[in-house]
Amino acid sequence: MSWLHTLFALILLPAIAVGMIRILRGPTAADRMMTAQLFGTCGVAILLLLSAGMLNPVLIDIALVFALLAALATLTFIRRTWQGSGKNKHGYPLS
Numbered sequence: 001m002s003w004l005h006t007l008f009a010l011i012l013l014p015a016i017a018v019g020m021i022r023i024l025r026g027p028t029a030a031d032r033m034m035t036a037q038l039f040g041t042c043g044v045a046i047l048l049l050l051s052a053g054m055l056n057p058v059l060i061d062i063a064l065v066f067a068l069l070a071a072l073a074t075l076t077f078i079r080r081t082w083q084g085s086g087k088n089k090h091g092y093p094l095s
Contacts, residue, residue: 005052016038016039019042047060
């Protein structure tokens with residue numbers, strides 16, 4: 001494993017530790033969701049760095065799955081917390 005990739009992966013770990021503090025403090029659900037996005041981004045970056053350092057292409061696939069899950073989590077959060085009129089542009093209720 002390349003020492004440079006390991007160094008950069010270790011540099012990203014404190015960002016996740018600081019994010020844990022933000023999840024506990026909040027103060028709003030949006031702050032917590034942004035921290036979850038930070039976890040997803042840092043997790044994907046760490047996996048990609050480890051993949052390059054260990055020459056293991058399987059970690060790239062895992063990173064892609066994590067990126068997809070992070071995007072879906074954001075969309076779900078927005079859909080459940082959006083305070084719109086409850087109807088689409090045609091006047092039908094949103095399901």
